[in-house]
Amino acid sequence: MAKASVWSDNRFWQRSAAWITGFAAVLLIWLTFDTAGQIEMGTDEDLKNGVTKRVPGPTVINYKVTYEMSTKRGHEVPVIGGANGDEKEKFFGRDDWSEKEARDLLHLGKLGSQVKNCMNCHTLLGNGAYYAPDLTKAWLDPAWQDGGTMQSLTGKETKEEAMAEFLQHPSTYPTHARMMPDLGITAEEAKGLVAFLKHMSSIDTNGFPRNFGRMENAGVRNGK
Amino acid sequence: MASNHLTGIGSESKQLATWYFTFAAIIFGAQLLFGLVAAIQYVMPGFLFEILDFSVARMLHINALVVWMVFAMFGSVYWLLPDETGIETIGIKIGKLLYWIFVAAIVVVILVYLFIQVGPADETSIWFIHEGREYIEAPRWADFGIVVVALGFVANLWLTGFKGKNSGIVTVLMADMIAFAGLYLAGMFFTDNITVDQYWWWWVIHLWVEATWEVFVGAIAAYGLITMIGAHRKVVEMWLWIEVAMLFGSGILGIGHHYFWIGTPEYWWEIGALFSALEPLPLVAMFIHVLYDWGKTQGGQDATGVEVSVVNNKPAFTWFVLNAFGNFLGAGIWGFFHTLPQVNLYTHGTQFTSAHGHLAFFGAYATILIGMMYIAVQGTNGIKVMKHTKSSLWAVSLIVGGVMGMTIALTVAGYVQVLVSRAQMGATWAGYFDGQSGMWFAQAMDWRLFMGALTFLGFLFLVKDLLSTGKNPVHEK
Numbered sequence: 001m002a003k004a005s006v007w008s009d010n011r012f013w014q015r016s017a018a019w020i021t022g023f024a025a026v027l028l029i030w031l032t033f034d035t036a037g038q039i040e041m042g043t044d045e046d047l048k049n050g051v052t053k054r055v056p057g058p059t060v061i062n063y064k065v066t067y068e069m070s071t072k073r074g075h076e077v078p079v080i081g082g083a084n085g086d087e088k089e090k091f092f093g094r095d096d097w098s099e100k101e102a103r104d105l106l107h108l109g110k111l112g113s114q115v116k117n118c119m120n121c122h123t124l125l126g127n128g129a130y131y132a133p134d135l136t137k138a139w140l141d142p143a144w145q146d147g148g149t150m151q152s153l154t155g156k157e158t159k160e161e162a163m164a165e166f167l168q169h170p171s172t173y174p175t176h177a178r179m180m181p182d183l184g185i186t187a188e189e190a191k192g193l194v195a196f197l198k199h200m201s202s203i204d205t206n207g208f209p210r211n212f213g214r215m216e217n218a219g220v221r222n223g224k
Numbered sequence: 225m226a227s228n229h230l231t232g233i234g235s236e237s238k239q240l241a242t243w244y245f246t247f248a249a250i251i252f253g254a255q256l257l258f259g260l261v262a263a264i265q266y267v268m269p270g271f272l273f274e275i276l277d278f279s280v281a282r283m284l285h286i287n288a289l290v291v292w293m294v295f296a297m298f299g300s301v302y303w304l305l306p307d308e309t310g311i312e313t314i315g316i317k318i319g320k321l322l323y324w325i326f327v328a329a330i331v332v333v334i335l336v337y338l339f340i341q342v343g344p345a346d347e348t349s350i351w352f353i354h355e356g357r358e359y360i361e362a363p364r365w366a367d368f369g370i371v372v373v374a375l376g377f378v379a380n381l382w383l384t385g386f387k388g389k390n391s392g393i394v395t396v397l398m399a400d401m402i403a404f405a406g407l408y409l410a411g412m413f414f415t416d417n418i419t420v421d422q423y424w425w426w427w428v429i430h431l432w433v434e435a436t437w438e439v440f441v442g443a444i445a446a447y448g449l450i451t452m453i454g455a456h457r458k459v460v461e462m463w464l465w466i467e468v469a470m471l472f473g474s475g476i477l478g479i480g481h482h483y484f485w486i487g488t489p490e491y492w493w494e495i496g497a498l499f500s501a502l503e504p505l506p507l508v509a510m511f512i513h514v515l516y517d518w519g520k521t522q523g524g525q526d527a528t529g530v531e532v533s534v535v536n537n538k539p540a541f542t543w544f545v546l547n548a549f550g551n552f553l554g555a556g557i558w559g560f561f562h563t564l565p566q567v568n569l570y571t572h573g574t575q576f577t578s579a580h581g582h583l584a585f586f587g588a589y590a591t592i593l594i595g596m597m598y599i600a601v602q603g604t605n606g607i608k609v610m611k612h613t614k615s616s617l618w619a620v621s622l623i624v625g626g627v628m629g630m631t632i633a634l635t636v637a638g639y640v641q642v643l644v645s646r647a648q649m650g651a652t653w654a655g656y657f658d659g660q661s662g663m664w665f666a667q668a669m670d671w672r673l674f675m676g677a678l679t680f681l682g683f684l685f686l687v688k689d690l691l692s693t694g695k696n697p698v699h700e701k
Contacts, residue, residue: 010392010458013465020469024476031495032423038489039419054487055419103416110416112345114356120279125422125486126573128358130641131266131278133656134573136485143653150653171274176657178269181277189345200418206493208485209651210569 044099050085054204058102061195064089065202067140067212075207091198092160092191108189109196116183116193124200126208132180134209138163139194139201142213150175163197164190229606234306237313240320242604244299245597247327248292249687252590254334255288256680263676266669280341283354283361284334289585290359291330296593297440298377301397303600304447305381309388315380322376329369333362350414357421359429360411367412374405392461396443396468404436419487426482433585434503434555435475441551441592442467442506445514448544448595453534455517463513470506478503484565485572493565500563504556514548536609537602539616539689543595546624550587558583558631570646575668576638583631597690605694606701613696615689622682629675637668 006012042053047060063081070077081087088095097105113119119128122135133141143150144159153173156162166173167190170180185193230238261281264271272281305313313319336353343349354361362370378401385394410427446464449455480496521534535541558580562571571577602610641659649655659665693699 008462010462010465013462013469014392014395017465017469017472021472021476024473028476028479031491035423035483035488035492036420039417039423039487041417041420054489055417058416107416108345110418110421111347111350111414113418114414115343115345115349115353117279117283117342117354117356117361119356119358120282120361121277123573124418127422127482127486128573129279129282130573130575130578131262131282133653134651137651138653141653175653176269176660178265178660179273181274181279183342184344186344192345196418203419203487205485205487206490208569208572209646211650213650213652 044102047080050081052080052204056080056199056202057099058106058195058199059097059099060202061091061102061105061198062088062095062097065139065198067137067201073207075210076212077204077207078202080202090158091195092158092164102195105192105195106199108192109194109199110192112185112189112193113196116185116189121180125203125205131178135197135200136203136205136209137201137212139198140213160191160194160198163194167193230604233310234312236316237302237306237319238600238603240313240316240323241299241301241303242600243320243323244295244302245600247330248295248299248593249597249690251288251292251295251330253683253687255285255292256676256683258282258284258288260673260676260680261285263669263673267666267673276338277341280337284337286359287333287337287361293437293585293589293593295326296596297437299600300444300593300596301377301381301401303596303603304444305384305394307451308391308394308447309384311384311388313380314383314387315376318376319380322373325369326373329366329373333366336363337361347414355414357411357425360408360425364412367408371405371408371412374408378402378405391457392464393443393446396439396464400436400439400443404432404440407431407436422486423483423488426479430479430482431476433588434478435472437589438471438475438506438551438555439468441547441588442471442510444592444596445510445544445547448540448592448599449514449517451599452537452541452544453518453521454536455521460517463509467506467510467513470502470509474499474502474506481563481565481568484568497564501560503563504552504560507552507556511548511552514545518545537598537607538610538612539620539693540595540598540602540610542612542616542620543591543598546620547587547591547595550583550591552587554580554583554585554587554631558635570642571638574638574641574646575634576642579631579634579638582627582634586627594686601690601694605699607694607699609700610693611698611700613689613693613698615685616693619682619686619689622678622685624682626675626677626679626682629678630672633668633671633675637665637672640665640668 039055041055042051042057044057044059046053047057047063060080064087066079067076068079091097118124118135121129121132123130124135126134126136142148144162145151150166151159151162154162154165156165167185168187171182258281261272261276262278262285265278265281302313340353343353351364354363381401382398385398407428410424415421442464446460449460450457477495477499480492481500483492484496525532525534562568562576640662644662645651645655645659649658
């Protein structure tokens with residue numbers, strides 16, 4: 001046998017594998033620390049002071065949320081509270097949900113989203129099943145706005161009430177041959193779920209989904 | 225699978241392996257059945273509406289997938305451990321006890337999914353019904369059970385690995401399986417922050433299927449090459465280490481491709497794009513490696529002048545080669561299709577992902593695990609050279625054809641969805657249904673159902689063959 005080369009030495013490759021794996025893992029952990037800081041949920045103070053968080057605090061439900069093109073970032077971003085950041089929007093008749101109330105509502109909604117298994121028909125932030133529409137920006141969907149098809153169908157005055165009504169009695173409002181089943185969602189749970197959806201729409205998803213609700217055929221231009 | 229030929233050192237471990245394989249095959253069948261229910265619902269939306277809704281069928285479909293693969297993976301390790309270490313698996317009695325606990329837990333979870341399905345929006349439902357997080361829906365109580373069973377399994381593996389002969393394959397498996405089990409912990413908490421939720425959820429899903437499971441496949445493929453064609457251990461293990469370096473080197477940070485749109489910072493675009501673009505490379509390497517070793521060993525045999533196949537288990541080796549190719553095609557090519565953020569912005573959350581999911585799970589994992597089942601059948605029946613039977617060939621053809629067909633159909637459906645619902649209609653509720661009602665989408669779903677049915681037919685042949693081939697006189701005893 002010729003003189004052994006390092007390239008055909010198992011020890012060399014074993015050590016390389018260990019070093020590369022270790023390096024990749026350390027890098028991932030380091031990035032995780034950085035990301036964890038950036039995706040921490042904001043607070044009511046942040047919203048009041050106009051501090052932009054990737055994941056805003058639960059009291060975002062008191063504010064108007066839109067999804068607008070940012071020339072700086074080259075894609076759409078959620079805009080909270082309009083141009084000045086302080087434009088409120090009533091949520092189930094109130095725009096003064098306290099941090100505690102809003103947090104409890106969001107907690108109920110997030111629990112509901114898991115227990116009702118939303119993710120095995122819908123996608124949330126694009127992840128889940130593909131049997132039903134993506135819910136990332138459902139709160140901003142033209143269908144739920146004033147004059148939108150879904151809001152008219154339920155006969156409710158506001159989009160949050162329309163969404164809550166639909167969630168409680170989905171098969172009463174068939175929109176398509178493929179219907180949402182009745183999941184025994186109570187009025188309170190529906191409120192929580194709508195809060196969860198509104199909160200999700202305010203998350204900065206780096207422009208996903210692209211051009212949401214801005215196409216001619218989609219009817220109303222969202223948030224305008 | 226009669227176990228009359230399992231005697232001597234390692235027979236206990238191998239017997240436990242056959243138990244794991246048997247339950248895996250049953251759950252594999254359940255996976256296909258619930259997949260068929262879900263596929264029918266795409267074509268006939270009223271099918272079992274408010275009885276067994278899509279959400280339940282789909283949850284069972286993907287959970288059964290994960291469970292049967294984990295069972296078959298545990299089985300594979302218990303099977304090869306005595307061969308590699310030269311000793312009986314340590315703590316095998318506890319291993320067997322944990323097996324029954326595992327089976328009982330899975331059965332209870334499935335029954336609860338089926339008959340309770342959904343509960344009120346509170347913590348109790350999370351603890352006792354399901355957690356509603358794709359792939360890892362198992363309720364919290366079952367999470368703890370799974371952790372206990374996995375720890376027991378890892379302990380068996382580690383103790384045996386330390387005491388017995390320490391091969392490269394076992395070393396890789398020891399490191400890999402502890403990471404595999406440990407990562408499950410990242411999915412065991414509740415948070416109101418959906419972005420944080422999905423961040424850690426991907427630690428489990430991605431670091432399983434695109435890192436630790438892939439390395440597992442590398443180790444199993446190495447074992448298969450040594451046992452089935454007598455490949456040279458040093459060469460095989462050197463390749464294995466190279467594969468580990470490439471798989472973990474690309475796969476760990478490749479997790480970035482799941483962090484493009486869930487609220488995480490923009491730098492994940494670059495990291496995800498770069499490392500996930502590298503992910504197909506080790507899969508190419510694995511494919512070349514299997515074919516190279518096969519050619520080399522067969523060439524060596526041919527040079528002796530005696531024309532005889534070096535493969536001592538034809539059906540298993542067929543599945544191993546399919547794995548090498550399917551892994552590359554399903555995980556590599558179909559994954560690369562939509563991994564760059566510029567493309568993924570439109571393909572994320574469409575049937576495109578589903579197409580990739582079907583071919584990748586099948587190509588990368590189902591194939592090689594079926595191959596391991598054949599190796600177990602060979603061993604338990606004391607067969608020297610195992611040949612194909614009519615059933616084994618029908619099984620391979622129908623399953624491979626069926627899964628490829630489903631993948632192509634779903635890819636077409638994905639294109640329609642991307643172009644119509646996403647690019648044209650801006651991803652709204654109305655846009656979604658415009659895409660779904662398109663003719664090409666509907667036709668694709670018809671084809672998917674048909675191809676799914678073919679796959680199930682192939683599965684029936686597979687079960688028949690696994691149960692009967694051991695007694696078939698065609699093999700050399």
